Amino acid sequence: DTAVSQTPKYLVTQMGNDKSIKCEQNLGHDTMYWYKQDSKKFLKIMFSYNNKELIINETVPNRFSPKSPDKAHLNLHINSLELGDSAVYFCASSQSRRDKNIQYFGAGTRLSVL
Amino acid sequence: GENVEQHPSTLSVQEGDSAVIKCTYSDSASNYFPWYKQELGKGPQLIIDIRSNVGEKKDQRIAVTLNKTAKHFSLHITETQPEDSAVYFCAASYGGNAGNMLTFGGGTRLMVKP
Numbered sequence: 001d002t003a004v005s006q007t008p009k010y011l012v013t014q015m016g017n018d019k020s021i022k023c024e025q026n027l028g029h030d031t032m033y034w035y036k037q038d039s040k041k042f043l044k045i046m047f048s049y050n051n052k053e054l055i056i057n058e059t060v061p062n063r064f065s066p067k068s069p070d071k072a073h074l075n076l077h078i079n080s081l082e083l084g085d086s087a088v089y090f091c092a093s094s095q096s097r098r099d100k101n102i103q104y105f106g107a108g109t110r111l112s113v114l
Numbered sequence: 115g116e117n118v119e120q121h122p123s124t125l126s127v128q129e130g131d132s133a134v135i136k137c138t139y140s141d142s143a144s145n146y147f148p149w150y151k152q153e154l155g156k157g158p159q160l161i162i163d164i165r166s167n168v169g170e171k172k173d174q175r176i177a178v179t180l181n182k183t184a185k186h187f188s189l190h191i192t193e194t195q196p197e198d199s200a201v202y203f204c205a206a207s208y209g210g211n212a213g214n215m216l217t218f219g220g221g222t223r224l225m226v227k228p
Contacts, residue, residue, distance in 0.1 A: 004157075033215070041201060043158070043218040055215060090157050094214070099165075101146065101207075101214045105157035 003027050004106040006091050012112045013081060021076045021109045023091030032074035033092040033103065034066060043090070049074055050096055078111075086113045116141040118206050120219025127194050128227050135222045137204035138186040144206040146214055147180060147187050152201045152221075161202075162189070194226045 004025045013019050025032065031050040037043045047066045048055040054066065063079045074093075078085060091106040117140040127133050139147075145166040150158035164171045164178045164187065171178050175194075180187040191198055202222045207214035 035216075041152075041221045043203060043221075045215045045217070048215045057215075098146070098214070102148070102160055102163065103214075103216060105150075105159070107155075107157045 002107075004091055004093055004104050006089075006106040006109050008109060009107065010110050010112075012114065014114055015081055015083060017081050018077070018079045019081060019111070020078070021089055021091075021111070023074050023076070023106060024072055025091075025093040025104070026072065027093055027104060029093040029095055029104075030071060031094050031096045031101075032068070033094075034074065034076050035090040035092060035105075037088040037090060037108070039087070046076075046089075047074075081113045083113050086111055116144055116206055116208075116217040118204060118217050118219040120204050120222060122222060123220060124223045124225070126225045126227065129194060129196060131194055133189075133191045133194055133198070133224055133226075135189045135202055135204065135224075136186060137188070137206075137219045138184075139206040139217075140185065141206070141208065142182075142185065143208045146207045147178070148205050148216070149176075149178060149189050150203045150205065150218075152203065154200075158203060191224075194224075196226050196228050199224055199226045 007022045034046040065077045067075045088108045092103040094101045094103040120137045148163035151161045152158045175192045177190040204219040205216040207216045
């Protein structure tokens, strides 16, 4: 069983479209995250979310929004896609307790905006 | 916010040699320092982590050291093997209510030559 799973693995779309990436974790964690990895491999936090708090990295455009239907899922919605949104997006999860906050990552979704 | 610098960006070693990767961080409040290994086409995988109340931690061929005064931490891999070839990332965070948002270093591409 995959602990953190993302779908789709690859996403190719046109500029201006709206798309979603789904993430599910079966680890019983209470906190989930989205990270963006650019073409130079830089990994940057986008969001951190649990049922108490959403923390947004201030550099993330408001075209990006996380949606959590329940504790096990955190989906990423992107509106009006731009060329610069092309990257690999990783979902991760952890417990919020400071002594048990190891993050586990999904395999990533490679988004290509044409 | 936190800033993490990682060196070197690429490292080539002969099989059996040791590899050392170094990171510095800027926020003295950071208290959790994980290291991730990312293989081609996969998500980052935790290999070892250290918390601020510990100066050194070892797990078989991998060790991490932390100097809180100088705000730097290092990854040591001994007896390297070809399967150690990957991109390694250091990260730093301060645990909060919404888990911990990791700030990553720029990554080190390690190549182990057989």
